[in-house]
Amino acid sequence: MSIQVTNITKEYGTQKALNNVSFSIQKGEIVGFLGPNGAGKSTMMKILTTFLKASEGDAAVNNFNVSEETINVQKSVGYLPEHNPLYLDMYVREYLQFNADIYKIPKTEVEKVIERTGLLPEAHKKIEQLSKGYRQRVGLANALLHNPEVLILDEPTTGLDPNQLIEIRELIKNVGTEKTVLLSTHIMQEVEAICDRVIIINKGEIVLDKKLSELTKNKQQIVEVEFDYRVEEVMLQRINNVEKVENTAGFVYQLYFSTEKDMRGDVFDFAHDNGLKILQLHQKNTTLEKLFIELTKD
Ligand SMILES: Nc1ncnc2c1ncn2[C@@H]1O[C@H](COP(=O)(O)OP(=O)(O)OP(=O)(O)O)[C@@H](O)[C@H]1O
Known part of the structure; x- marks a missing residue:
């Protein structure tokens, strides 16, 4: 199993952001994590990427426990956070090489992800000069640098214009042919365009978990x-x-x-x-x- 979430609860003070959430995602699935604002999507993703600890319950990514085997989880996951943090005054290639150095990733991988994410024409530019769509590509390239098995993408298309939106969706779909992807969104069309399965979360609880093919059977x-x-x-x-x-x-x-x-x-x-x-x-x-x-x- 690529992702296994078992009875996760997360409390911020007295507020329950997640309440007894369980689901599992198999290798190779592209799953849309859909929910209104404040439903708990980012919280769940932060737990799966080891940025936050759950109050109760357990989760594993690539069969590594998120609270006990954090390094292995981080090696297995590529994460694009909701507010994709980038060093704006760095050049695209320089930024990716900088991150590759930190994680001791060979420089050849940088060129591979630049090509894979369509960044070649922009790689010599400063990140601050890029459009929002290309900045998202940089975030995605960064998440792919260490060739993780699982990608966790928090609202990857928010704020993009319709052309960029289509391009990033295509890119995610493409990457998703080899990797397990969990992506959060409020946009239903996005789930229909990219995902095999949808999990809807509301007020910290899972209210639907279904394959898209089952939903489209509806009359x-x-x-x-x-x-x-x-x-x-x-x-x-x-x-x-x-x-x-x-x-x-x-x-x-x-x-x-x-x-x-x-x-x-x-x-x-x-x-x-x-x-x-x-x-x-x-x-x-x-x-x-x-x-x-x-x-x-x-
Ligand atoms: N660090 C925090 N401290 C206190 N409350 C928080 C914190 N982070 C999130 N919350 C609250 O937890 C709930 C779930 O937030 P979360 O960001 O996980 O939702 P979301 O589904 O990702 O929302 P959005 O679609 O708006 O990004 C919200 O009510 C939010 O205000």
Whole structure:
């Protein structure tokens, strides 16, 4: 098992940030740790990376106990903290070489991670000159330097613009083909885009732990479609299995279906039969979003 958490409780004074939390993550899984602000995500990650001690319970990373075998845990884990601390006046390559020296990592590894994280064009720049997306890449490169088996990423895409977001997600997905990844986020689409499994935490307790493939088996489905022309909602209601139609903007419609069948083909046929052009068409899975709201509301 890559990560094993058993009945972890963490108290800050009288406040319980984590309450009897247990889960395990197998080698090679990419798991999204999803929860609203203050749910306890960072606290859990700090315990797994040995920065904090739990008040009660036990955890192991790569089969090393976090309170007894801290050095081995640190060797096994690459950690990107929420507020990625960087020495802004250092150059990218210099910063990574500096960290490699501290941990006695060969310089050749620095070049490997620079290449792997797409930092080559920026490696000669000062960190302060980099965009937020590239700074996150530096953080990720730093977390990968010692080639750890497990990556723990605390909100790695917060504050990134849509292009950077896609790039960093791709990078994480790529890295995740070889490593176990636990990443925290508030963003459901992120989990859907990157993860195999989702753990939702609310007020220090796990409220859901499921494979994404199990969630998508759900029968609810929304197809969002943009036509080149206005369409009467009663017309759209004629498409098979439509339960509800919403005109969300201009000629954009959300069609709610209650079936496992992928309905995009039927929407395409509808457009074709009615002489409409489709400007965009995609299927949205509402399950995770609905579950999140349901499970984390007060
Ligand atoms: N050092 C601390 N001292 C006291 N309380 C703390 C400390 N760190 C966190 N907390 C509290 O513990 C709870 C969980 O915080 P944590 O940072 O783990 O949540 P989170 O899910 O990571 O939130 P966010 O998404 O906002 O980063 C919060 O109520 C927070 O205020």
